[in-house]
Amino acid sequence: MSIAVIAPGRDRSKWIAYFERADPSINVEIWPDIQEPEKVQCALVWKHPIGELLKYPNLKFIACMGAGVDHIIQDPKLPKGVPITKVVDDQLSKDMSIYVIQGILNNQRRFVDHLHARERGEWLNSHRYPEKMNIGILGLGVLGQDVASKLVTLGFDAFGFSQTKKEVIGVSCFWGKDQMAEFLNSINVLVCMLPLVDQTRGFLNKDLFARLNKGTYLINVARGEHLVDEDLIAAIDEGQISGALLDVFHEEPLPKDHPFWSREEIMITPHNASVTDPKSVARQIVDNYHRIETAEPFKFVIDREKGY
Numbered sequence: 055m056s057i058a059v060i061a062p063g064r065d066r067s068k069w070i071a072y073f074e075r076a077d078p079s080i081n082v083e084i085w086p087d088i089q090e091p092e093k094v095q096c097a098l099v100w101k102h103p104i105g106e107l108l109k110y111p112n113l114k115f116i117a118c119m120g121a122g123v124d125h126i127i128q129d130p131k132l133p134k135g136v137p138i139t140k141v142v143d144d145q146l147s148k149d150m151s152i153y154v155i156q157g158i159l160n161n162q163r164r165f166v167d168h169l170h171a172r173e174r175g176e177w178l179n180s181h182r183y184p185e186k187m188n189i190g191i192l193g194l195g196v197l198g199q200d201v202a203s204k205l206v207t208l209g210f211d212a213f214g215f216s217q218t219k220k221e222v223i224g225v226s227c228f229w230g231k232d233q234m235a236e237f238l239n240s241i242n243v244l245v246c247m248l249p250l251v252d253q254t255r256g257f258l259n260k261d262l263f264a265r266l267n268k269g270t271y272l273i274n275v276a277r278g279e280h281l282v283d284e285d286l287i288a289a290i291d292e293g294q295i296s297g298a299l300l301d302v303f304h305e306e307p308l309p310k311d312h313p314f315w316s317r318e319e320i321m322i323t324p325h326n327a328s329v330t331d332p333k334s335v336a337r338q339i340v341d342n343y344h345r346i347e348t349a350e351p352f353k354f355v356i357d358r359e360k361g362y
């Protein structure tokens with residue numbers, strides 16, 4: 055029996071090493087050189103080729119290599135009834151929170167302006183940062199809750215929005231369509247941490263931007279498909295959005311001729327806000343793998359209907 059690592063374009067050698075460390079008896083196969091597909095019981099995947107997972111008749115679970123499972127759910131040829139697990143990991147949460155907080159602080163303390171001023175040899179005498187920063191976390195999953203809690207610890211006013219009711223200590227939580235307006239009215243930084251499903255695709259669009267306070271700053275660390283790119287540019291031109299920090303894009307790497315590159319107000323990072331560390335995560339995949347023998351329920355299973 056084996057684990058197959060199916061992650062085109064990603065470095066898979068670390069996974070082999072950390073699986074070996076977690077349990078040397080486990081047989082690991084690496085796509086595309088899978089020798090015995092009938093022995094594969096766990097497929098660890100990241101952006102697998104469509105239909106690939108149908109080739110493993112004894113698959114017991116599909117382990118997503120990251121937190122967002124959209125790339126799995128989008129496969130129309132997904133084997134039916136096979137549970138899908140996601141990564142829930144303290145290191146992943148911590149990295150995400152630090153990234154988001156750094157983005158907020160950079161914006162608040164105008165670090166980019168100071169960098170440019172330095173290039174000009176200019177002493178930018180500025181103490182102008184918004185009198186109050188109210189941070190809105192759109193999506194209170196594991197990662198969203200971690201960011202919101204850490205912001206509270208730092209003394210920020212944190213607001214959270216989720217589809218169903220959630221409670222996070224110190225965070226003003228809103229939920230459901232009826233409370234969306236109040237959430238949007240309360241904030242001047244919006245952080246998108248939504249799962250990507252049909253209902254959230256294109257959610258960051260001109261209608262949403264128009265409902266925000268003028269000058270709101272946007273951070274998107276979820277998926278590029280949440281954002282309507284041209285609506286962001288228009289909202290920045292109108293001053294409705296003051297700027298954005300984007301880590302995710304429709305196409306990655308972001309094409310060289312994409313208009314975002316030429317906008318000073320948009321900070322771009324290469325989808326590196328929080329990347330699964332095999333050292334930290336291999337053990338939880340192995341733990342789930344052993345649950346096949348003991349018939350215990352898998353940990354961190356997502357709801358296939360909901361898509362997260």
Ligand code: GLV
Pocket residue numbers: 119120121122123328329330
């Ligand atoms: C990264 O994008 C992830 O989903 O973990």
